[in-house]
Amino acid sequence: MADKFDVIVIGAGPGGYVAAIRAAQLGLKTACVEKWSNDAGKPVFGGTCLNVGCIPSKALLESSHKFEEAKHDFETHGIMAKDVSVDVAKMQDRKNNIVKNLTQGIASLFKANGVTSIHGAGKLLANKQVEVTDNAGNVTVYDAENVIIATGSRPVEIPPTPLNEHVVDSTGALEFSEVPKRLGVIGAGVIGLELGSVWARLGSEVVVLEAQDTFLGSVDQQLAKDALKQFTKQGLDIRLRARVTGSEVKRGVVKVSYSDTKGDHELKVDKLIVAVGRAPNTDNLLAPDSGVNLDERGFIFVDDQCKTNMPGVWAIGDVVRGPMLAHKASEEGIVVAERIAGHKGHVNYDCIPWVIYTHPEIAWVGKTEEQLKAEGEEYKVGTFPFAASGRAMAANATMGMVKILAHKDTDRILGVHIVGPQASEMIAQGVIAMEFGSSSEDLAMTVFAHPTLSEAVHEAALAVEGKAIHIAQRKKR
Numbered sequence: 001m002a003d004k005f006d007v008i009v010i011g012a013g014p015g016g017y018v019a020a021i022r023a024a025q026l027g028l029k030t031a032c033v034e035k036w037s038n039d040a041g042k043p044v045f046g047g048t049c050l051n052v053g054c055i056p057s058k059a060l061l062e063s064s065h066k067f068e069e070a071k072h073d074f075e076t077h078g079i080m081a082k083d084v085s086v087d088v089a090k091m092q093d094r095k096n097n098i099v100k101n102l103t104q105g106i107a108s109l110f111k112a113n114g115v116t117s118i119h120g121a122g123k124l125l126a127n128k129q130v131e132v133t134d135n136a137g138n139v140t141v142y143d144a145e146n147v148i149i150a151t152g153s154r155p156v157e158i159p160p161t162p163l164n165e166h167v168v169d170s171t172g173a174l175e176f177s178e179v180p181k182r183l184g185v186i187g188a189g190v191i192g193l194e195l196g197s198v199w200a201r202l203g204s205e206v207v208v209l210e211a212q213d214t215f216l217g218s219v220d221q222q223l224a225k226d227a228l229k230q231f232t233k234q235g236l237d238i239r240l241r242a243r244v245t246g247s248e249v250k251r252g253v254v255k256v257s258y259s260d261t262k263g264d265h266e267l268k269v270d271k272l273i274v275a276v277g278r279a280p281n282t283d284n285l286l287a288p289d290s291g292v293n294l295d296e297r298g299f300i301f302v303d304d305q306c307k308t309n310m311p312g313v314w315a316i317g318d319v320v321r322g323p324m325l326a327h328k329a330s331e332e333g334i335v336v337a338e339r340i341a342g343h344k345g346h347v348n349y350d351c352i353p354w355v356i357y358t359h360p361e362i363a364w365v366g367k368t369e370e371q372l373k374a375e376g377e378e379y380k381v382g383t384f385p386f387a388a389s390g391r392a393m394a395a396n397a398t399m400g401m402v403k404i405l406a407h408k409d410t411d412r413i414l415g416v417h418i419v420g421p422q423a424s425e426m427i428a429q430g431v432i433a434m435e436f437g438s439s440s441e442d443l444a445m446t447v448f449a450h451p452t453l454s455e456a457v458h459e460a461a462l463a464v465e466g467k468a469i470h471i472a473q474r475k476k477r
Contacts, residue, residue: 013047015329016150
């Protein structure tokens with residue numbers, strides 16, 4: 001029998017490694033099990049987010065955006081850059097080095113905090129035992145007082161588009177060695193739009209097929225419609241109500257069959273990205289006698305405190321209910337570690353920000369206008385366009401707006417929605433305001449630096465009561 005731990009975390013993604021570090025900081029004997037390996041057979045930390053998700057995609061988004069600026073926007077600033085070209089291999093090397101540095105950073109943090117790293121595939125047995133199978137097939141069983149399951153999620157595959165050299169998931173889409181001339185994307189969600197944007201900026205002709213009849217249905221529709229116009233201008237061909245029915249690869253060309261309200265169609269592309277969602281990693285994770293329950297979709301059932309139905313067994317992140325977001329997983333990991341150590345912890349699920357890292361960026365927190373209408377909640381609205389922002393003009397980034405929704409009677413902020421430059425950074429102002437139960441008046445009375453993009457948040461708050469300074473508004477009584 002191997003060592004016994006106070007806490008064993010299964011999975012070293014943004015939920016798992018954060019939980020392990022926090023538990024160790026709190027004086028708990030902690031181990032973290034991770035099955036991912038590098039070419040040398042060493043454990044790789046960070047999970048999907050760091051290795052094949054959030055970080056590498058943002059690296060490519062940043063590089064491709066700079067390329068697009070150099071080709072199309074520098075001249076606006078009086079900068080002449082002729083014959084700009086892209087070296088995809090160098091771009092990919094930069095991305096890989098960023099990932100390598102960050103994964104090594106987690107290993108250093110484990111060492112600094114005294115977290116024991118266990119390399120292999122973890123499986124929960126009865127009585128809070130964790131079975132770990134290493135790459136050579138050797139099996140070791142560990143005892144724990146508490147187990148935190150943080151195994152994350154994986155891309156969903158669909159029968160009409162089996163994966164191969166030319167049909168890839170989000171992981172494969174981050175590894176293209178050259179720019180596809182024609183690129184198809186199935187799914188106009190966060191992942192599909194971000195990956196489609198990367199390769200469109202680099203020169204691909206991109207067609208996005210989305211089965212839903214509403215573009216970004218979970219986003220406030222005023223902003224979603226604005227974003228759709230911008231993406232269309234950028235050359236993304238986004239086709240709604242397009243349901244993919246089949247695909248075949250011949251001579252390096254993918255023929256995609258799909259149907260919409262006008263009938264059946266075919267699309268020929270060089271590469272096809274399947275980005276239709278993610279599924280929880282619970283296969284072969286739980287022994288039959290572990291006692292932990294799954295719901296009908298394969299997620300681990302937990303309560304509001306991330307407790308499973310088995311005492312001492314917890315689950316966090318993509319493997320449980322709620323949004324599949326890295327920062328949500330990290331916060332749950334911290335809260336669970338705190339609770340195991342006897343402290344109080346809480347995640348406010350009403351104040352979790354969402355971001356789509358396209359250009360313009362889309363970010364939001366709280367309720368959309370559509371949700372408030374459906375719930376019968378009386379509200380008031382304030383909006384401010386970046387076209388009226390001096391800083392946005394200086395940056396040549398005037399698309400989009402800030403929208404604030406507040407309760408009609410109490411003025412408490414119910415939602416903040418931003419489409420525009422640096423929306424991912426500015427949304428934190430809305431999150432903080434909502435976390436502290438602020439009113440739109442609180443934001444309106446706050447002094448914002450000038451000139452900044454954040455002044456748009458200030459003006460949107462002022463606009464809730466018809467008091468915006470830098471746009472003309474109808475007087476509100």
